[in-house]
Amino acid sequence: MITPTPFGESRLPMQSQELLARARQYRDAALPMVDIVNGRPNWPKYTLSFHAIELALKAAIVSYGERGKEKPPGSEPGNHDLNALYAYAVAYGLKPRQEIVDELLHISELHVIHYARYPQVPVRPVALISQYDDLADLIMSDVTDALRHG
DSSP states (O other): OOOOOSSSOOOSTTHHHHHHHHHHHHHHHHTTSOSEETTEEOHHHHHHHHHHHHHHHHHHHHHHHHTTOOOOSSOOOOTTOHHHHHHHHHHHTOOOOHHHHHHHHHHHHHHHTTTTTSOOOOSSOOOOGGGGHHHHHHHHHHHHHHHHHO
16 A cells, blocks of 8 residues: 655655645635535635645645755654645745745644634634635645746
8 A cells, every 4th residue: 555655755656746636626626615604614615725735835845855855954844734834845945925924824723723623712713714715826826836847
């Protein structure tokens, strides 16, 4: 059985492409969903959107490893921490954008604590996930460019 390891040695040919393709699938599934269902946030849409961003960032990181680029200093980030994944991808070579850093601050913590997946006392008010559509699109675009051009 093949066990994909996002930060380890690639066991799938073109693993970065597979991660980005999967990110797009999650993103495509989330887009037509409504933000609110019966007066409550549509948590599956949040989960799909968060995971799409996570997979896209992992695709960028894996792609640099596939091309033999030297790893950035420091430890590799854990899963779900979108802020850390983005910072690591930028340290590896992804185009840095302050607007991405600013926007990720609002959703990374929710993804780390699995807020959209499990009921919890809210850390802070939760915005409608569609407010972050432009963020997800920008990340997908930057990662696509990174996979194409290094």
